[in-house]
Every structure is written in structure tokens, then in C-alpha cells.
Amino acid sequence: MDEQFSLGLGGDAKRDPYNVLPRDGESIYFGRMMDATEADQWLNHLLDAIPWKHDEAFIYGRHIVTARKVAWYGDQCFEYTYSGRTRTALPWTPELLDLKARVEDQAGASYNSCLLNLYADGSQGMAWHHDDEKGLGENSNIASLSFGAERRFDFRHKQRKEKVSVMLEHGSLLVMRGTTQACWQHQIPKATKVKQPRVNLTFRRML
Numbered sequence: 770m771d772e773q774f775s776l777g778l779g780g781d782a783k784r785d786p787y788n789v790l791p792r793d794g795e796s797i798y799f800g801r802m803m804d805a806t807e808a809d810q811w812l813n814h815l816l817d818a819i820p821w822k823h824d825e826a827f828i829y830g831r832h833i834v835t836a837r838k839v840a841w842y843g844d845q846c847f848e849y850t851y852s853g854r855t856r857t858a859l860p861w862t863p864e865l866l867d868l869k870a871r872v873e874d875q876a877g878a879s880y881n882s883c884l885l886n887l888y889a890d891g892s893q894g895m896a897w898h899h900d901d902e903k904g905l906g907e908n909s910n911i912a913s914l915s916f917g918a919e920r921r922f923d924f925r926h927k928q929r930k931e932k933v934s935v936m937l938e939h940g941s942l943l944v945m946r947g948t949t950q951a952c953w954q955h956q957i958p959k960a961t962k963v964k965q966p967r968v969n970l971t972f973r974r975m976l
């Protein structure tokens with residue numbers, strides 16, 4: 770083929786959004802929402818400005834402290850309880866509202882809360898789970914924005930045990946919707962070669 774007609778996808782080429790899941794739900798990977806320079810600025814801002822804290826939980830009566838750090842933001846004084854602890858959301862900052870508006874624009878949905886996760890390096894991950902906090906309702910729409918180290922995100926079908934994965938790039942967006950949470954679990958596996966931090970924001974709508 771003539772070179773001028775070949776449209777190969779280069780390293781940074783923009784791909785159309787696609788559904789990562791082969792069945793039973795929609796998890797749309799939009800790829801990068803911004804260029805690397807802007808994504809770097811967001812990563813630095815979030816690392817500095819968010820009051821990161823280890824998450825605590827009571828599981829089978831035992832006090833657990835996670836390696837990963839978290840923060841929770843939302844519309845006025847949201848409270849939610851999981852693993853035996855009640856948390857109160859911090860009020861939105863102008864910067865988080867800016868990110869939220871851009872995510873809502875891409876996702877075509879609106880959100881009123883955000884859980885932020887900080888993985889210091891590849892020794893930290895998140896075990897298999899689905900997001901089903903009581904306040905989320907059925908067929909919840911969750912938008913996941915990632916900055917920093919590229920990490921693999923795995924889905925596992927609850928019945929069929931089938932697995933699919935997507936690499937979450939710096940500045941990228943993944944939107945989980947439809948029956949994703951009902952039919953699939955997800956995880957961030959540990960990745961021992963990764964030495965850089967990663968920040969993830971999951972925008973949600975609490976009822």
C-alpha cells in the first residue's frame with residue numbers, strides 16, 4: 770500500500786472508545802483525555818493537594834489498614850459506611866470540580882462523589898471486588914480516571930471466570946456501566962516492576 774494511505778496506530782495515536790467487556794456489561798475505555806504534559810500537572814497537583822490517608826476497615830472483627838491511601842470527596846456532607854466504618858466526604862475543590870466536569874462531558878453522565886486511590890508503587894494494588902455500596906443503586910455508572918504509572922486493570926466474569934484486561938494509561942478514562950458490577954469483578958494486580966506512583970479517581974453517583 771502507498772505510504773500516504775496507511776493509517777497505522779502510532780504509539781500516541783488516539784483510538785476510538787471501545788467496550789472492554791465481551792458480554793454482560795459495558796466498560797468503555799476512552800484512552801487518554803489529555804496530553805502527557807497536562808496529565809503530569811494533574812498528577813503532581815493530586816499528590817500534593819489531597820489529604821491522603823490509609824484506609825481502615827473492620828473485617829471479621831479485625832482492624833485492617835490498607836497499604837494504599839485514599840480520600841473521598843462529594844456534594845455536601847455525604848456519609849457512607851463500609852466495612853464497619855462511616856466516612857464523611859470532603860467538599861469538592863475547584864480543581865476536582867474541573868476534572869469532574871470534563872469526565873461528565875466524556876462519559877455523558879453526572880456524578881456527586883469521588884473516591885481517590887493512591888498506589889505508591891507496584892507493590893500496592895486492589896483485590897478482586899465489585900462496587901456495590903448500598904448508596905450506588907443498580908447498574909451504577911462509575912468513571913475511573915487514572916494518572917501516573919500505567920497499571921493493568923482486570924475484569925473477571927463472576928460465573929464464567931473469563932478474564933479481560935486493559936492497561937490504564939496516564940490521563941485516561943474508563944467508564945463502567947450497565948451490568949458491569951453485577952456480572953464482573955475487577956482488580957488492580959500488583960506489578961513489582963512498577964516503581965512510580967499512580968493516582969486513580971472513581972467518580973460515582975450516590976443515591
Ligand SMILES: O=C(O)CCC(=O)C(=O)O
Nearest residue numbers: 884886900913957969971
Ligand atoms: O485504581 C483503580 O483503577 C481501581 C479502583 C477501584 O476499583 C475502586 O476504587 O473501587
Ligand SMILES: [Fe+2]
Nearest residue numbers: 898899900955
Ligand atoms: Fe472498584
